Amino acid sequence: MPTNFSTVTNASSLSPLEQYQALVNAKKISFDPSQQQAISLLQQLYKTLNSTNVNGDRPSKNAAIKGVYLWGKVGRGKTFLMDLFVNSLPSIICKRQHFHHFMQEVHQELNALSGKAEPLRFIAEQFSQQYKVLCFDEFFVTDIGDAMLLGNLLTFMFELGIVVVSTSNCAPHELYRNGLQRERFLPAITAIEQHTDVIALTGALDHRNRSLTYVQNYFVLPEFTDQQIALHRKLLHRFELDLPSQLNKKPDNSASEINILGRKITYIAKSTNASNRTICFDFTDLCQGPRSHFDYVELAKRFSTLLLFNVPPMSGQAYERIKARGTEDNGSNINVSAGQTGEREVILAPMDDAARRFIALVDECYDCNLNLIITAYVAQDQLYNNGSLLFEFERTRSRLVEMASQEYLHQSY
The missing domain is CATH 3.40.50.300 (P-loop containing nucleotide triphosphate hydrolases)
Incomplete structure (x- = not known):
C-alpha cells in the first residue's frame, strides 16, 4: 500500500x-x-x-x-x-x-x-x-x-x-x-x-480491509440506455468535462484522440487545466486494443483523474489444447512459441487480454494515486470471478476497494 x-x-x-x-x-x-x-x-x-x-x-x-x-x-x-x-x-x-x-x-x-x-x-x-x-x-x-x-x-x-x-x-x-x-x-x-x-x-x-471512509467511485450502469447516458453526463459534469453530443455513439468524424507513445487513443472528454487534469475513456478504447502498460504509465504522468466508462464483465475460462504440427510460428519475426509440437498450450479466454490491460491500468492508477472513476455493467465483485487470471485479479479487487476511500484520495507522498 x-x-x-x-x-x-x-x-x-x-x-x-x-x-x-x-x-x-x-x-x-x-x-x-x-x-x-x-x-x-x-x-x-x-x-x-x-x-x-x-x-x-x-x-x-x-x-x-x-x-x-x-x-x-x-x-x-x-x-x-x-x-x-x-x-x-x-x-x-x-x-x-x-x-x-x-x-x-x-x-x-x-x-x-x-x-x-x-x-x-x-x-x-x-x-x-x-x-x-x-x-x-x-x-x-x-x-x-x-x-x-x-x-x-x-x-x-x-x-x-x-x-x-x-x-x-x-x-x-x-x-x-x-x-x-x-x-x-x-x-x-x-x-x-x-x-x-x-x-x-x-x-x-x-490491511487494506482496515476501517476506511468510503467514497463512491464505482457505479453499476442502469438497465436502460437513457439512464446510462444520464449517469455518464452527471459524472462528466461533476469533473467539469465538456459533454459530448452523444455518449453512447462515437462517430468517426467526431471522435477525439490523444497521442500516447506514438499511438492515438480515442477518448470521450478531457481537461488539462492545472487544477483539473482529467480524462475520460470508454473501456473498449483503453483496454481492448493495442495497448501496453507503458501507455498507462504515460497517462498517469499526464492526468490525476481518469474516468473509465462501460466496463464489461471479464470472466471466462481458458482452455488447453495439444499443440499441433505447424503452429510453432505465431506470425511474428520473433519465436515466441509456447513449446514443441505435441505439448499442451493454454488458449486464453476471449476477455483475458482486456482483463490483463485492466489489471495493469488499475495498478498504475493505484501506484500514482490517481482518482479512478468506473462505470460497469456488473457489480465490482462480479467483474472477474472465473478464469485463469483469478490470482492476478485478486490484487486488482483489493486495490479498487482501497481506492474508494478518502484515505487513499488524500494520500500524500
Whole structure:
C-alpha cells in the first residue's frame, strides 16, 4: 500500500524498525506479528548497508550483500515495509520504482543503445554507478519482452554488487507462470533465489480491509440506455468535462484522440487545466486494443483523474489444447512459441487480454494515486470471478476497494 511517513518526525534518520515502532506507538498502524520476520530482515540489511556507508559515501561493490524479496497475498503490507526501508536510506544510494516503470526505462535505454555490444551489461553498469540499492514494487512479469531480458540483466546487476529489494504477490518460482518460452526466464528466477532472501508474508490480516471512509467511485450502469447516458453526463459534469453530443455513439468524424507513445487513443472528454487534469475513456478504447502498460504509465504522468466508462464483465475460462504440427510460428519475426509440437498450450479466454490491460491500468492508477472513476455493467465483485487470471485479479479487487476511500484520495507522498 502507498505509505505516508509525514507523521514520523525526521523519518529519514530513523531505521526501518524505528519507523515501524513509531507508527505503532502513534496508533497509525496495528502491530502485525506476521510482519516481524520481514521487518527484522530489512532492519539487518539497513545496518549492513550503513556499516559500509558510515561517512555517507556510496558503499563499495566489493562485498556481496543479499537483497530481500517479499511476497504474499494482497494487503499484507509488503509495499509498506519496503517503503520503510527506502525511507531510511539516502536517495543518493537507493532508487525505488514500480517494476513496470523500471522495465520501461530499460526498454528505452535498449532502443538508445541499438547496435552496441552487450547493451544489458552496459545498462546494469549505469545503474551500479548511480545506486547501490534498487527497490522494485510489484515485481510481476507478463510481457515476453521483459521475460527475455531479465535473466541476463539481473545476473549483471548482481555481479556488479547492486542490492535488490522487491515486493511481489507470488514466490520467485511462480513468476511468469505459463509464459511463452518460460525456460528462457528461468535464469532470472535462479538469480533472484541466489541473491535475495525470500520471505513470505503469510498473515491472515488484509490491511487494506482496515476501517476506511468510503467514497463512491464505482457505479453499476442502469438497465436502460437513457439512464446510462444520464449517469455518464452527471459524472462528466461533476469533473467539469465538456459533454459530448452523444455518449453512447462515437462517430468517426467526431471522435477525439490523444497521442500516447506514438499511438492515438480515442477518448470521450478531457481537461488539462492545472487544477483539473482529467480524462475520460470508454473501456473498449483503453483496454481492448493495442495497448501496453507503458501507455498507462504515460497517462498517469499526464492526468490525476481518469474516468473509465462501460466496463464489461471479464470472466471466462481458458482452455488447453495439444499443440499441433505447424503452429510453432505465431506470425511474428520473433519465436515466441509456447513449446514443441505435441505439448499442451493454454488458449486464453476471449476477455483475458482486456482483463490483463485492466489489471495493469488499475495498478498504475493505484501506484500514482490517481482518482479512478468506473462505470460497469456488473457489480465490482462480479467483474472477474472465473478464469485463469483469478490470482492476478485478486490484487486488482483489493486495490479498487482501497481506492474508494478518502484515505487513499488524500494520500500524500
